[in-house]
Amino acid sequence: MCGSWLICFLLTYFNVLPTKPDEYGYTARTDLKVDAVTSAPWFHVPYPGQWGLPTVSVSSVLGMMAGVLASTMESIGDYYACARLSGAPPPPTHAINRGIAVEGIGCILAAIWGRGKLTHHLGLSLTMGPVHEQVGSRLVLQTAGVLMIVLGLFGKFGAIFITIPDPVIGGMFLVMFGMIAAVGISNLQVQVHAAQVHTDKPKNSFTES
Known part of the structure; x- marks a missing residue:
């Protein structure tokens, strides 16, 4: 992802990508949202209700219920x-119940503070090394969560990620949801080409996605 982002930056810097919105490849430019970087504060502490009082309507409640x-x-x-x-x-079962409850609390806190919630990174992190070096530890994700909170206090740092082109983000989502789908298929132990594929190995799941 960083490599693709860097390539888009270089193509933008040397003006290789088109400059007209109706031309193919324009969305890959990294200077489309540069105003957000310049206007973002260097340091900002989010607080409850910073975007104003919440509004409630029947349509929004029903829509959020479906999403939840x-x-x-x-x-x-x-x-x-x-x-x-x-x-x-x-x-x-009790662990799943606790997980759903904590996710609900996290969504409420994220809404109060006006921030989003990120998940689904464990699968990708497990594919980055040999099988015998995989790490599935809560400490890893807890450390990542603390880093996200600390870095979220620096407005410029978060604004830089806004410059990631939409095609790069789309490619990331393809891999992420492909991993989720591949792991779901691996749970069924499907037969492909009349032979069982060893999809219980994360690298195979990553390749299939």
């Missing part, structure tokens, strides 16, 4: 997928 139900079902599958990728036993 879909996210809950997805999270249940993610828990099993993460356990499989990290070599842990399947999570028991």
Whole structure:
């Protein structure tokens, strides 16, 4: 992802990419949202209600309920997928209940502070090394969470990521959701080409995605 971002930056810097919005390749430029970087503060502490009082309507409540139900079902599958990728036993029911409850609390806090919530990084991190070097530790994700909170206080740092071109973000999502789909298929132990594929190995799942 960083490599693609760098290539887009160089193509933008040397004015290789088109400058007209209706031309193919324009969205790959990294200077489309540079104003957000210049206007972002160097240091900012988010606080509850910084975007004003919340508004409530029937349509928004029903829409959010549908999104929460879909996210809950997805999270249940993610828990099993993460356990499989990290070599842990399947999570028991009470652990899944606690996970859904904590996710709900996290969504409420994120809404109060006006911030988003990021997940689904464990699968990608597990594919970056040899099988015997994989790490599925809560400490890794806890450390990443603390880093995100600290770095989120620096407005310029967060604004820089706004310059990531949409095609690069789209490629990242293709890999991420491809990994999720591949792990789901691996749970079914499907037969491909009349032979069982060893999809229990994260690298194979990454290749299939």
